[in-house]
Amino acid sequence: MSKLNETHDPARMSWVESANVSGGDFPIQNLPFCVFSAGDANSRIGVAIGDHVFDLTTASATGLLPADVQDAFDASRPASLNALMDKDPKVLSALRLRLSNLLLKGNDEAAKHAGKLLFAQKEVRFQLPASIGGFTDFFTSLYHTERMGKVTRPDNAVPLNFRYLPIAYNSRASSVRISGEEVRRPKGQRQNPDETISFEPTGSLDYELELGAFIGQGNELGEPIPIGSAADHVFGYCLLNDWSVRDQQRWEAFPLGPFLAKTLSTTISPFIVTPEALAPFRTPASTRPEGDPAPLPYLHSDQDQREGGLDLIMEAYIQSDAMRKRGDEAMRITRTNFKDMYWTVAQMVAHHASNGCNFRTGDLIASGTTSGPTDESRACLAEIAVGGGPIELPGGEKRTWLEDGDTVVFRAKAEKPGAVSIGFGECVGRILPAHP
Amino acid sequence: MSKLNETHDPARMSWVESANVSGGDFPIQNLPFCVFSAGDANSRIGVAIGDHVFDLTTASATGLLPADVQDAFDASRPASLNALMDKDPKVLSALRLRLSNLLLKGNDEAAKHAGKLLFAQKEVRFQLPASIGGFTDFFTSLYHTERMGKVTRPDNAVPLNFRYLPIAYNSRASSVRISGEEVRRPKGQRQNPDETISFEPTGSLDYELELGAFIGQGNELGEPIPIGSAADHVFGYCLLNDWSVRDQQRWEAFPLGPFLAKTLSTTISPFIVTPEALAPFRTPASTRPEGDPAPLPYLHSDQDQREGGLDLIMEAYIQSDAMRKRGDEAMRITRTNFKDMYWTVAQMVAHHASNGCNFRTGDLIASGTTSGPTDESRACLAEIAVGGGPIELPGGEKRTWLEDGDTVVFRAKAEKPGAVSIGFGECVGRILPAHP
Numbered sequence: 107m108s109k110l111n112e113t114h115d116p117a118r119m120s121w122v123e124s125a126n127v128s129g130g131d132f133p134i135q136n137l138p139f140c141v142f143s144a145g146d147a148n149s150r151i152g153v154a155i156g157d158h159v160f161d162l163t164t165a166s167a168t169g170l171l172p173a174d175v176q177d178a179f180d181a182s183r184p185a186s187l188n189a190l191m192d193k194d195p196k197v198l199s200a201l202r203l204r205l206s207n208l209l210l211k212g213n214d215e216a217a218k219h220a221g222k223l224l225f226a227q228k229e230v231r232f233q234l235p236a237s238i239g240g241f242t243d244f245f246t247s248l249y250h251t252e253r254m255g256k257v258t259r260p261d262n263a264v265p266l267n268f269r270y271l272p273i274a275y276n277s278r279a280s281s282v283r284i285s286g287e288e289v290r291r292p293k294g295q296r297q298n299p300d301e302t303i304s305f306e307p308t309g310s311l312d313y314e315l316e317l318g319a320f321i322g323q324g325n326e327l328g329e330p331i332p333i334g335s336a337a338d339h340v341f342g343y344c345l346l347n348d349w350s351v352r353d354q355q356r357w358e359a360f361p362l363g364p365f366l367a368k369t370l371s372t373t374i375s376p377f378i379v380t381p382e383a384l385a386p387f388r389t390p391a392s393t394r395p396e397g398d399p400a401p402l403p404y405l406h407s408d409q410d411q412r413e414g415g416l417d418l419i420m421e422a423y424i425q426s427d428a429m430r431k432r433g434d435e436a437m438r439i440t441r442t443n444f445k446d447m448y449w450t451v452a453q454m455v456a457h458h459a460s461n462g463c464n465f466r467t468g469d470l471i472a473s474g475t476t477s478g479p480t481d482e483s484r485a486c487l488a489e490i491a492v493g494g495g496p497i498e499l500p501g502g503e504k505r506t507w508l509e510d511g512d513t514v515v516f517r518a519k520a521e522k523p524g525a526v527s528i529g530f531g532e533c534v535g536r537i538l539p540a541h542p
Numbered sequence: 543m544s545k546l547n548e549t550h551d552p553a554r555m556s557w558v559e560s561a562n563v564s565g566g567d568f569p570i571q572n573l574p575f576c577v578f579s580a581g582d583a584n585s586r587i588g589v590a591i592g593d594h595v596f597d598l599t600t601a602s603a604t605g606l607l608p609a610d611v612q613d614a615f616d617a618s619r620p621a622s623l624n625a626l627m628d629k630d631p632k633v634l635s636a637l638r639l640r641l642s643n644l645l646l647k648g649n650d651e652a653a654k655h656a657g658k659l660l661f662a663q664k665e666v667r668f669q670l671p672a673s674i675g676g677f678t679d680f681f682t683s684l685y686h687t688e689r690m691g692k693v694t695r696p697d698n699a700v701p702l703n704f705r706y707l708p709i710a711y712n713s714r715a716s717s718v719r720i721s722g723e724e725v726r727r728p729k730g731q732r733q734n735p736d737e738t739i740s741f742e743p744t745g746s747l748d749y750e751l752e753l754g755a756f757i758g759q760g761n762e763l764g765e766p767i768p769i770g771s772a773a774d775h776v777f778g779y780c781l782l783n784d785w786s787v788r789d790q791q792r793w794e795a796f797p798l799g800p801f802l803a804k805t806l807s808t809t810i811s812p813f814i815v816t817p818e819a820l821a822p823f824r825t826p827a828s829t830r831p832e833g834d835p836a837p838l839p840y841l842h843s844d845q846d847q848r849e850g851g852l853d854l855i856m857e858a859y860i861q862s863d864a865m866r867k868r869g870d871e872a873m874r875i876t877r878t879n880f881k882d883m884y885w886t887v888a889q890m891v892a893h894h895a896s897n898g899c900n901f902r903t904g905d906l907i908a909s910g911t912t913s914g915p916t917d918e919s920r921a922c923l924a925e926i927a928v929g930g931g932p933i934e935l936p937g938g939e940k941r942t943w944l945e946d947g948d949t950v951v952f953r954a955k956a957e958k959p960g961a962v963s964i965g966f967g968e969c970v971g972r973i974l975p976a977h978p
Contacts, residue, residue, distance in 0.1 A: 270731060280900050
């Protein structure tokens with residue numbers, strides 16, 4: 107795991123003034139990577155700083171970046187983070203220090219080129235940050251598992267295997283999309299209350315608030331990743347909305363798991379927050395309930411138990427079409443914390459590779475729904491509707507499931523006394539009506 | 543579906559004499575695509591003809607191929623079939639006719655360059671034919687479902703949804719490998735008979751004999767593929783061994799489906815047999831048992847019901863290390879026919895895209911275990927061991943599951959009176975011992 111160093115110093119300020127506003131998502135201590143385009147120009151790699159993006163592709167061409175990362179910013183091909191993700195974590199750490207110094211108040215090396223290096227975030231288009239070869243979704247919240255299980259399998263709410271391994275399934279990489287792209291309500295098969303089977307637009311579209319993690323360096327097929335080095339394979343984190351179709355999921359998922367209920371689209375936030383930026387917010391792995399088994403040796407390391415958790419507040423908001431038209435702010439419907447997850451990200455990585463299955467650079471893994479113990483931490487509508495009935499929105503609207511025109515927004519922030527808080531930006535998606 | 547034309551004419555012979563041997567896999571009526579390399583040269587695209595490969599990359603550079611496919615054979619990048627797969631089926635049909643004519647006995651256009659265009663298959667290395675973005679495995683044999691279900695869920699052997707939709711799960715594209723690569727016995731979690739949980743090398747490694755299908759042209763996210771055009775999205779077929787770990791599968795698969803039990807490796811044969819080559823062997827979709835529901839409208843077309851089936855004999859062979867050392871031939875343990883599958887490939891494609899999930903060119907789908915009604919058609923050891931105990935091999939060895947050093951070989955052939963038979967080549971994998 108990353109050690110604290112000068113890039114974490116709360117006293118550091120940037121010459122990009124908007125980065126110095128207290129409580130903002132993108133202070134100089136964050137520096138998350140993204141891929142963006144502006145105007146008609148080719149897409150480029152950047153880091154978010156304040157309300158701007160600092161253009162690394164151009165900075166590299168200007169000679170401002172270390173020689174050992176210049177190939178990752180080759181402007182002659184469509185921009186993606188894959189080549190950067192494939193670098194040794196030490197090289198990435200050195201790049202972070204260089205970027206932090208380039209953006210440091212008082213250093214004019216980059217500041218004097220600000221006119222060509224700095225873009226307002228609201229004036230650029232963000233793109234998928236990487237070519238994603240594989241997308242795996244985990245199931246790592248005991249609370250989500252319990253609440254969902256009470257409905258679908260009351261005699262076996264938390265399956266025995268949940269406490270032994272981070273359950274996961276392969277999901278669909280082709281339908282991962284960047285924040286802001288709209289989501290078409292899908293049609294699908296379902297079993298109706300009268301037991302007839304129909305194929306029609308879903309009536310139970312849901313969000314799932316998840317943390318995504320991009321894999322940096324991969325492993326060879328047949329060569330597992332030990333738990334002790336698993337965290338080194340994570341390039342960075344994003345927010346992820348695992349849009350889910352509950353009626354279809356119930357009908358299709360036995361015995362081979364959810365399929366089309368999860369492949370309509372998956373939305374991720376554009377900014378990839380590095381493990382190093384999050385180093386001040388590591389926590390011990392969550393305490394297991396009394397009587398639960400200890401992790402098997404291949405899923406256990408003292409260091410991971412000590413600092414494999416992550417104190418990250420994650421929130422979901424909803425804004426209906428009517429709210430949007432009236433100018434009502436989106437309403438918060440979830441507030442949870444990633445530190446309550448049963449399994450750590452390192453455990454997910456080590457388990458995923460424990461049979462020798464190979465990760466490739468740019469692969470995406472997701473945490474599963476990040477629900478915590480409290481009512482406000484329920485991180486999908488299926489849990490909320492099961493526990494307490496419909497949500498009441500401003501203006502008298504109610505929601506059991508998402509309706510056409512609804513926008514779902516995720517945000518996340520790591521904060522603690524003595525550290526500068528680190529934000530994730532937004533993960534946004536709006537529901538379009540089904541095709542006729 | 544493809545119409546019969548002159549490329550199917552049984553009277554056509556090739557100037558590559560080994561293609562004219564009766565009953566061979568690769569007559570001039572087949573022409574399956576592959577990617578291969580010879581010596582130190584870059585990889586190239588080819589078609590199998592007799593016991594040779596005809597080099598399309600060089601043929602294209604020599605000006606022998608149509609102008610509208612030349613970009614697909616660009617020798618400046620690593621060879622893969624993706625660009626060719628993305629062509630309109632009409633363009634591919636014209637290419638097939640051109641290739642058939644180039645290889646036709648009496649035509650010396652290509653024959654006069656045979657020295658640089660023709661390679662003996664035994665002297666080349668085959669590679670993965672495409673960059674595979676997604677790999678989806680279906681569950682399309684009623685007989686496999688029944689036999690497996692009787693063991694794991696005797697009260698519900700065939701789940702109700704099986705008869706309404708082609709059940710599937712996303713599997714792992716990163717671990718798909720070409721025939722001939724060895725397969726490392728994986729470690730994994732399992733629940734032992736005494737209910738303890740352990741992590742160790744699997745004791746129940748299995749093969750699954752499947753048909754793979756590569757997707758040609760894809761679809762946009764949000765835009766389903768109608769059943770009427772679904773078959774046009776299939777570029778071609780191969781054999782696929784979905785290596786499976788039964789002890790781990792039993793323990794991990796509830797509630798999100800099989801995961802690591804399927805991701806250790808998946809082996810495919812190198813030759814992609816086109817739908818046009820298989821046109822003479824189309825059959826009606828299999829007859830559903832009395833009382834089963836008709837396919838819902840989005841899974842039904844008259845043409846697919848009439849010719850969506852495929853009369854293809856598929857076989858699995860096993861050769862233990864001891865057999866290999868003694869020089870014993872591999873022993874056949876499965877002989878099944880794809881025409882007995884409950885769902886057609888077009889139905890799989892249409893269902894996969896029915897929620898708007900996008901296929902990308904080069905995506906791979908697989909049929910699931912292709913077991914038929916008879917004992918000899920059981921297409922994995924799990925079915926064989928359940929029904930009749932261990933297999934007896936020559937020399938007195940027995941097999942319930944695969945052992946280290948075992949080689950599994952798949953073959954397939956389409957044949958019928960009046961047509962030249964079409965073979966698939968081999969899909970081969972050998973088991974290596976687990977890491978200590």
